[in-house]
Amino acid sequence: MKKKLAMVLTVTMLVTALFTGCGKEKEKSASTEASGELSGDITFWHSFTQGPRLETIQKAADEFMEENPKVNIKIETFSWNDFYTKWTTGLASGNVPDMSTALVGQVAEMINADALIPLNDLIDDIGRDKFAKSTLAECSVDGNNYAIPLYSHAMVMWIRKDLLEANNLEVPKTWDELYEAAKTLTKDGVYGLSFPCGSSDFQATNFLNFYVRSGGGSLLTDDLKADLTSDLAIEGINYWLKVYNECSPKESVNYDVLDQATLYYQGKTAFDFNSGFQIGGVEKNSPDLLQYIDCYPIPTIDGSEQKGITTSNQPMVIWKNSKHPEICAAFMRKLYEEDTYVKFLHAQPVGMLPAVKGIADTESYKDNATIQQFSHAEEVISSQIPGGTAIGFEHGPSIQAGILTNQHVIEEMFQDIITNGTDVKKAAKAAEDKLNALFEAAQQ
Incomplete structure (x- = not known):
């Protein structure tokens, strides 16, 4: 899939998006002071509208801000459909967040619009071998990983x-x-x-x-x-x-x-x-x-x-417009710390399965009544993840697959x-x- 500047919104917006979808990239202002302390404000859009997930993400952000007192994370929540409308209409004007969740098909459109930064270093820092190659490949182009999977599930x-x-x-x-x-x-x-x-x-x-x-x-x-x-x-x-x-x-x-x-x-x-x-x-x-x-x-x-x-490896992305990508990456690393990560997965047990290898075998993950009660369901869903893809991604990541669903x-x-x-x-x-x-x- 080639990276182009056309965005697919509606038929009447295609030509407009071609000329306006790629604004001049803003200079990144330093988000790390000379002392190495993170400093700056970021906005995080996500679609975890259910109470437990929303609360768990907010708690992780609160803890991160306590650990980094010069950082402020503003969280805004949108339904999946509203999120798609929000970012596609906001891209031309630069009204997009610093980081966000997305659907895999939407990531294909974001890459096509040259709207994201690669996350290769973040993935290597967390441990590339901790993620299934197929989950990383879904949101990768020309050797660059433009998203990192937060959790997995299958239909x-x-x-x-x-x-x-x-x-x-x-x-x-x-x-x-x-x-x-x-x-x-x-x-x-x-x-x-x-x-x-x-x-x-x-x-x-x-x-x-x-x-x-x-x-x-x-x-x-x-x-x-x-x-x-x-x-x-x-x-x-x-x-x-x-x-x-x-x-x-x-x-x-x-x-x-x-x-x-x-x-x-x-x-x-x-x-x-x-x-x-x-x-x-x-x-x-x-x-x-x-x-x-x-x-x-x-x-x-x-x-x-x-x-x-149909498999969904729920991705997170960092937007090219972000002034503070280092803060975004640091907060993402926080979300993968075992204690934080398990608490997040337990917000929707069996609904969100680990995208990181080894977590499902930990005692802290297994120590959940729903996971224990629905062990058969978890086994079935887990068995369907490796052989599935996002809709249309059986041919690899493509803008066509994104259009097909969106x-x-x-x-x-x-x-x-x-x-x-x-x-x-x-x-x-x-x-x-x-x-x-x-x-x-x-x-x-």
């Missing part, structure tokens, strides 16, 4: 053991088995499986990617063109339309990830696809159901062993089919053409 299939047992059903291993089980369980106020395709999120892209990748395909060709009209992709589109029509609430045509997950949290769906964050959601909303939930690998078309599809074209395609009755193949071709036009514009 898996969540079930309700009690509902399966009451209906004499086995855990589905194929997509056909899942459909039949979901159809059977759509009764008594419970939906078998919700299909979300709200255009403010990339959940429909995620679900279609599950199906296509499980069949050995991809939503991108080897030369990074959109591929929504292959036989496998059309089969996947029709599969999810069938699920929507027969097993899903009709409101899910507008669902984002939280709407989708909340149904499972509240016991209103029998199956869902998500990470270990489902555990915390169920615990908060329906604690009596905790004993009945568990997860298994995502189904395959033929029932063969699933080795992983522009919501596939969501709009499903909405067009469901709402307007547009022919599946016609809608798929239109979406494919739109994505390819965005890909081409981003590389000019």
Whole structure:
């Protein structure tokens, strides 16, 4: 992936971004005094909006500021969707933070916009061998690592053991088995499986990617063109339309990830696809159901062993506009100190798995009731991380993969089919053409 200055925001903003996305880099002012003491203010944007994670990050920042009294860390929190809008619209004016979290696909766009600084030295300082090579490679270009993974998780299939047992059903291993089980369980106020395709999120892209990748395909060709009209992709589109029509609430045509997950949290769906964050959601909303939930690998078309599809290695980045990158790097090192790191992971146990080797084997990490109770779920999720990638990253990091998830074209395609009755193949071709036009514009 070549680093270019085009940003993909919307079709009408592409040309503007090309000329304004790269402002003149500001001179870095010294953030370390002659004595070696850190001094300066930084802003940290993150999307850990849930209470425990937000509180743990704030506590780490407070401790860091106590240790470095001339440093001030201002933390601002945005939802993932709001964060994307915030940084893409703010980049041209320089209204971006010193450091932030991001999604892997967004990092590809940030690199493309020449908005980040490499973190090679930070990673080497922490210990390059402590991170899986694949997690570092996702956000690397030309030997430079532009992000560092804070935690990992993978998408898996969540079930309700009690509902399966009451209906004499086995855990589905194929997509056909899942459909039949979901159809059977759509009764008594419970939906078998919700299909979300709200255009403010990339959940429909995620679900279609599950199906296509499980069949050995991809939503991108080897030369990074959109591929929504292959036989496998059309089969996947029709599969999810069938699920929507027969097993899903009709409101899910507008669902984002939280709407989708909340149904499972509240016991209103029998199956869902998500990470270990489902555990915390169920615990908060329906604690009596905790004993009945568990997860298994995502189904395959033929029932063969699933080795992983969608993995998220949650990255942190330092922005090129930062006046104090040394403070950012020092604070990041703080987050990886074992005591701080384990406390952070325990804020969402099983939801956030260590991105650093060896932490999962420590007594301090294991000493958590949720991790002990959901040892099977942790084992399943961990088994799916090595074989998965971020959506579209099976071909390596690319701006095309970022556009695939961030522009919501596939969501709009499903909405067009469901709402307007547009022919599946016609809608798929239109979406494919739109994505390819965005890909081409981003590389000019």
